[in-house]
Amino acid sequence: MKHTEHNSFFNEANETIKRIQNENPSLNELNWFCSAACARFNRDYLSSRDPQVIVLGDDIPAEIIHAVCDRPFYVLGGSLETAHWADELTPRDTDPFSRSSIGWLINPEFDLTKNALIVTAVSSDSRRKLISILRSSGRKVAAIDVPPADQSENSLRYYTRQLVTLAETIGRHTGKRFSGRRLKESAKKVAEAHRQRRRFLDTAMLAGGMISDEAVILTAQSMYFADSLDDWMLHISRFSDELDYLTTHYVVRRKDRPRILVLGSPLVFPNYKVPQLIASAGMNIAAVADSLSLEAALTVSRPHRFNSADSLLRKIAQIHLSMISSGARIYNTGMYSYVMNLIEKLKPDGIVCHILKGQIEYDFELPQIEKAAEKKNIPVFRLETDYQYQDMEQLRIRMEAFGEMLTQRRLVAQRYRHTA
Amino acid sequence: MNDYIERKTSAEERRKQRFINKSSAVSIKYLRKIDELPHKPKALEPFMNILHHVFVDMQGAVKPENTPTVGTYCVMVPQELIYAAGAMPVKLCGGSYTAFNIGDDIAPRDVCPLVKAVMGFQSIGVMPVYQECSMMAIPITCDCKKKLAGYLGQRRSTVALHVPSGRDCDEDMEQYVRELYLFSQKLTELTGKPLSYERLSWACGLTAAAQYELSRFIELRRKAPLVIKGTHYMAVMNAMSYTHISIWTEYMSALNDELEQKIKNGEMASKENRPRILITGSPIVFPNFKLPLLIEEMGGALVGDETCMGERGAYDPPTIVDRSTDGIMRALANKNTRPCTCPTFTDNKRRVYRIMQMLKDYNVQGVIYHVLRGCLVYDYEYQALEEELGKLKIPVIRVESDYNEEDVEQLRIRVEAFIELIKYGKG
Numbered sequence: 082m083k084h085t086e087h088n089s090f091f092n093e094a095n096e097t098i099k100r101i102q103n104e105n106p107s108l109n110e111l112n113w114f115c116s117a118a119c120a121r122f123n124r125d126y127l128s129s130r131d132p133q134v135i136v137l138g139d140d141i142p143a144e145i146i147h148a149v150c151d152r153p154f155y156v157l158g159g160s161l162e163t164a165h166w167a168d169e170l171t172p173r174d175t176d177p178f179s180r181s182s183i184g185w186l187i188n189p190e191f192d193l194t195k196n197a198l199i200v201t202a203v204s205s206d207s208r209r210k211l212i213s214i215l216r217s218s219g220r221k222v223a224a225i226d227v228p229p230a231d232q233s234e235n236s237l238r239y240y241t242r243q244l245v246t247l248a249e250t251i252g253r254h255t256g257k258r259f260s261g262r263r264l265k266e267s268a269k270k271v272a273e274a275h276r277q278r279r280r281f282l283d284t285a286m287l288a289g290g291m292i293s294d295e296a297v298i299l300t301a302q303s304m305y306f307a308d309s310l311d312d313w314m315l316h317i318s319r320f321s322d323e324l325d326y327l328t329t330h331y332v333v334r335r336k337d338r339p340r341i342l343v344l345g346s347p348l349v350f351p352n353y354k355v356p357q358l359i360a361s362a363g364m365n366i367a368a369v370a371d372s373l374s375l376e377a378a379l380t381v382s383r384p385h386r387f388n389s390a391d392s393l394l395r396k397i398a399q400i401h402l403s404m405i406s407s408g409a410r411i412y413n414t415g416m417y418s419y420v421m422n423l424i425e426k427l428k429p430d431g432i433v434c435h436i437l438k439g440q441i442e443y444d445f446e447l448p449q450i451e452k453a454a455e456k457k458n459i460p461v462f463r464l465e466t467d468y469q470y471q472d473m474e475q476l477r478i479r480m481e482a483f484g485e486m487l488t489q490r491r492l493v494a495q496r497y498r499h500t501a
Numbered sequence: 502m503n504d505y506i507e508r509k510t511s512a513e514e515r516r517k518q519r520f521i522n523k524s525s526a527v528s529i530k531y532l533r534k535i536d537e538l539p540h541k542p543k544a545l546e547p548f549m550n551i552l553h554h555v556f557v558d559m560q561g562a563v564k565p566e567n568t569p570t571v572g573t574y575c576v577m578v579p580q581e582l583i584y585a586a587g588a589m590p591v592k593l594c595g596g597s598y599t600a601f602n603i604g605d606d607i608a609p610r611d612v613c614p615l616v617k618a619v620m621g622f623q624s625i626g627v628m629p630v631y632q633e634c635s636m637m638a639i640p641i642t643c644d645c646k647k648k649l650a651g652y653l654g655q656r657r658s659t660v661a662l663h664v665p666s667g668r669d670c671d672e673d674m675e676q677y678v679r680e681l682y683l684f685s686q687k688l689t690e691l692t693g694k695p696l697s698y699e700r701l702s703w704a705c706g707l708t709a710a711a712q713y714e715l716s717r718f719i720e721l722r723r724k725a726p727l728v729i730k731g732t733h734y735m736a737v738m739n740a741m742s743y744t745h746i747s748i749w750t751e752y753m754s755a756l757n758d759e760l761e762q763k764i765k766n767g768e769m770a771s772k773e774n775r776p777r778i779l780i781t782g783s784p785i786v787f788p789n790f791k792l793p794l795l796i797e798e799m800g801g802a803l804v805g806d807e808t809c810m811g812e813r814g815a816y817d818p819p820t821i822v823d824r825s826t827d828g829i830m831r832a833l834a835n836k837n838t839r840p841c842t843c844p845t846f847t848d849n850k851r852r853v854y855r856i857m858q859m860l861k862d863y864n865v866q867g868v869i870y871h872v873l874r875g876c877l878v879y880d881y882e883y884q885a886l887e888e889e890l891g892k893l894k895i896p897v898i899r900v901e902s903d904y905n906e907e908d909v910e911q912l913r914i915r916v917e918a919f920i921e922l923i924k925y926g927k928g
Contacts (some may be wrong), residue, residue, distance in 0.1 A: 229661060412651050440876075442644055445651070
């Protein structure tokens, strides 16, 4: 009998990947995305990767990163095992996202930070203290401060200046000088990546029953896991073509299930508890509007990319400062308007507000979302959890009850339409 | 007949009346406990009266007539700027259990009790010290304050000050100076008094006088055995939040004179063999005085506190090198951020250095690290401090608490055991 090593770090990722592959056996191009995500949990890959730049969190504009770095390594938490590794480093009430992120960088298993510059934005309490922990452990960290107000000229100027300083610091580390030409090329590349991502999401929505929700989330999110953005764009384009082909040549009727909009804390691979629960409760995900999705939805439009480097930089800062969904803001108007647009466009049957324990900023925003959803007669379900799997069954019961309620509402609405 | 009249009042009015009754009762209880501590100096009375005036009589801040007040929430707001504009700063961080209970229904569950109390005060709207504020100034120092700024901003005239997470780069300091200029513009709109060199230097003079008295007081506190109880000291510093600085300075001067006299007469406030304890961590705001009271009731001597309700914001004078309006503004920005030991800053090693200095100055034998539930930034810094104190073989305990009295007995056991541990260690 073959000896199998117990490695919960790898197993967690492997289980999620297996589940996705079993649910989508006929999608050939999906395998590339599964491999890209899985590689990050492979010890050999991690020891050979040796990234120059590690991006902690999703708060820094990708245009700036890609202008001065070819292969950034994004650390976005997501792993239960890395969260466990950070138990000694962080207080009890730290949110799992931050806990897992620091576990990726300081752990007994592998060291990604040997030659790396860690780049991050001070967008929350945990982040500011993680920077302190990383610096005191001897890691090189370059951080930008995020002004909490998104409207004032002072904030914009300060943020723009911070981005330039950060880009120059990364440039010095990678040996790529930050220039206007590089920024324009990077903005073009990132805009194309975001366009491809949008095309994929639109195609996947039309493909309905041919691809599972978890596979859609993984594919869209793999932008942060892929080693090369160019490769990722090539594969996502092929994957969209594959789905396009399937929808034009085959008919798969998607079951008439309640459609859910997922908001709040980011859903990060391999912890796909929430989409798993939604699927098991007989519902479909209409869209995910967490901070990762919003970041990927931001694009500098074509006319702005032809402006001077200074005005392009200012535009990037402006878009990010006004639109980014993060606890860093006093008023999260960007996230709110994005959610409202999605509600208008997708007309979901329900909203699941996913809150990772300790991420109180999302909790603060919940009443505003609830109020807006109430006006549209959309029920909101607050789901608080962490990266542990022990609460799955309790959450499943709650989610099933929510799903049943939504199904009933749909039936009643249908009956009402028929009788009227 | 009385019942009939009562029923005629609205539910909201009855709720407000219940709040006033309950809040006053808690404040009276804690004032009495402070009052009953032995060796209370006579000159402490005015400070106790201020707390009574604000929390029991439900009156506004103690200030000259027709002076508008500006509510502030952290030590990063320069008092001088507000005094220069002809207004008075009132530190509004809440410590009320009653307001906390109201805030608990408004704020998310894991928010810190201090912010819940502030939200509770805003929601109930009966505390004159909060209600009479013409403007709120909130430095964004943590996630809760950030969202509090949003909450208050929708209800009151509010200025959010962006405090840079770093303070060693010129760019960060420039940003804070710009924030202060924007804040001073708002103050001018409020009071009609423009920012000028004369007014700023006059205000700096006011705070310098207070700092002089405070430094006298700190010098007296260093004496062993103690000349004033730590809880009494905390009451003095809490009273500063609600008093015009010139009035507070006057009271402080009288207190210092009395303490000097007591030292001459050999009338000390504690015995020499009492374990000397330092409190650090989350702020202790009146009436939430359960921890300092427990320390002193259990036989400890509370010799110092490194919290933002203590001397943190008032200790360092501004260093003015350029005698101009801009020079003073820069000095104020520097004074309110660079020496500050608030954990909002990414690099906060100076807090450890400050505590090390205090350990030496006050001859501290044990440290109590106070963490308000949900106050994550202070919790993060515990580990580093624990390591440093371990090297010095100074015992430290982390005490997590909330704004209620349910945990008092558990805390009493822990504090008692800690004090015994220090005594035993000495023996």
